[in-house]
Amino acid sequence: QQLPAGDLTEAVALLSTGRFSPHLSLVIRGIEYRDNEFAEDTVLSTDVETAEEALAIASAHLTALPSGHELAIALDLEPEPVFVAWLRPKAARRRKAGSQAATLAPLASPLGQQSGAVLQWFDALTDEALPDYDGTLVTAERASKTYSRAAKAMNTRRTYRSAVRSWCAWAAGHGLPALPARSEDVAAYLADLALQKKRPATVDLHRAALRYLHHVAQVPVP
Structure with missing residues (x-):
């Protein structure tokens, strides 16, 4: 309720570093099967104070990530504020000429993905x-x-x-x-x-x- 209306540029910084009271839950969203049928959310914690803490909890739960993806935290404001862990594609990086390929992290199973x-x-x-x-x-x-x-x-x-x-x-x-x-x-x-x-x-x-x-x-x- 105290966030500036309209432009969310400042809001992103506030939400990323602020402490939430009461504390929020952290979930991994259930996937959509068909016709708006969804699997249940996986609740990782019900007592998370900051986005940084949410990221640490999710990182401990997802010990390995699919190649080309990184773990991120979003904030879903409706119907109730909740932290959401999700996997986003990494930005493509050009490899320098003659450089070796990076060592892959252990391959995590892509549960719930396409x-x-x-x-x-x-x-x-x-x-x-x-x-x-x-x-x-x-x-x-x-x-x-x-x-x-x-x-x-x-x-x-x-x-x-x-x-x-x-x-x-x-x-x-x-x-x-x-x-x-x-x-x-x-x-x-x-x-x-x-x-x-x-x-x-x-x-x-x-x-x-x-x-x-x-x-x-x-x-x-x-």
Whole structure:
């Protein structure tokens, strides 16, 4: 109520550095499935005083981010003021001639994002190279997961990628979440394959690929 009306340039600075009383909640918004149906918000805290504190809490919750994105905090004023954590694309930066590519952070599963982001993440995951040795526990844990994923035969991984690509295209075409997928949507997808006269072995392969997709994303398998 005390913010200047009209131009929000000054308001942004005030809201970014001010202390809120009473304290606000911090949430990650639920994704939209279709026709204004939304998943429930994930509440990270109900006692946040500043945007800086909100960013720290969200950073601790989202330990790794999808490539090319950064964590940001927004303030939603209606119907009640609440901090919202969200992922925004990083501004593109030109690489200097002869410079080496930056080391990627561990690949975080793109839960609730568009099907294209899920497919891009899965493709990158199946091609992920081993990290360079640095003696840290984080690197060792990341290498362990990479070794585990590489244990699958190359032909199996190639087939899974094709199946996940098909699923993501189908989910996007029907306005459905690709990851995590809902059980009824997966059942409809497999039925759609059967209606296309796909062989039972092919349908079962797609089912296995979706199980694997959710397994590596560390979310319940539908």
